[in-house]
Amino acid sequence: MRSIFLTVVLIAVTGLSAKEVSLSLKSIDSTLSVIAPHAQDFPPSFSSVAERRQIEAQLRELLVMLDAAVAQYPDNPELLFRDGFANAMGHNLDFEGCAQKYFKAFDRLLELKPNDSRANFYYGAFLSATAxxxxxxxxxxxxxxxxxxxxxxxxxxxxxxxxxxxxxxxxxxxxxxxxxxxxxxxxxxxxxxxxxxxxxxxxxxxxxxxxxxxxxxxxxxxxxx
CATH class of the missing domain: 1.25.40.10 (Tetratricopeptide repeat domain)
Structure with a gap:
């Protein structure tokens, strides 16, 4: 699997200036697998305040990179799925704007792949939890x-x-x-x-x-x- 090369502005997350970051689906999934047990369901689950802060920091950094990756490759289904999944967890953690970004990612993903079983399931599951x-x-x-x-x-x-x-x-x-x-x-x-x-x-x-x-x-x- 090739890496995705993109330029991400990380100032808001790390205090660094803009730099090129190497990103792969494998590395994205590795980070998502750490965050998901805590934030994929609502209410989120943490053993301590410190753990919550750590997971939130990881997710915020990942969201910056994923949003930038999707901006660079807006028609890539695998990136759109992961961006949507991460933003769903951000929504569960009350991160501002994540619900809107989730809808944007999955709406586009389903335009590209209307018969994607995984995308239909996740979109339906997200909608099912809304009033x-x-x-x-x-x-x-x-x-x-x-x-x-x-x-x-x-x-x-x-x-x-x-x-x-x-x-x-x-x-x-x-x-x-x-x-x-x-x-x-x-x-x-x-x-x-x-x-x-x-x-x-x-x-x-x-x-x-x-x-x-x-x-x-x-x-x-x-x-x-």
Whole structure:
């Protein structure tokens, strides 16, 4: 995999003057894998104030580089996906402007690759956690499901539950349970919904971060055009 070479203004993050930075998808994914366990879900999770500060500093620096990379290669799907994923975590940490940058990255990614299963799933999952656009998430999650992302069953279940459609919520959870018989907690959730004992809240699917590691067929290519 070739590195991406770009010029990034790092003054706001490191106090350094503008310089050329070598960036690769491998290095981006390495940093994302450190940040994701803390910030990919809401609310974020940290063991201490110091840990939060460290993770926030890492994410801010990565966002500067990713935003600059996307500005240089605006039609690169792999960069757009990672920029969107990082900005989603920035949004969870209340970084200003990250939600808008997330939408911009994924809107462009889906223009370039409307049948990208991973992009449809992540976009749908992000929308499902918003109040204003939760209903919009259904189309993306259903498309991701049609494209083979079975974890979309789980997210759709909680979207429909939030929308008051218990029948569809149970249908998707039951399908998810069939595909994941090793997850007894899902059977318990189904029972709780059937007996109206479950608290309605948005939850990411198990192994949500594993989608970051999956690539579309024939997508192994350089990040640089």
């Amino acid at each position: 204003a656009r939760q209903k919009d998430s259904i189309a993306y999650l259903e498309k991701a499901l049609a494209l083979g992302v079975t974890d979309a069953h789980y997210t759709l279940a909680f979207v429909y539950l939030s929308q008051g459609d218990k029948a569809k919520a149970l249908s998707h959870l039951r399908e998810y349970a069939k595909l994941h018989p090793d997850e007894p907690a899902i059977v318990q959730k189904i029972s709780e919904i059937e007996n109206a004992r479950i608290e309605i809240r948005h939850e990411p699917p198990p192994n949500y971060d594993e989608m970051l590691k999956k690539k579309e067929p024939n997508s192994e290519r350089s990040a640089a055009p």
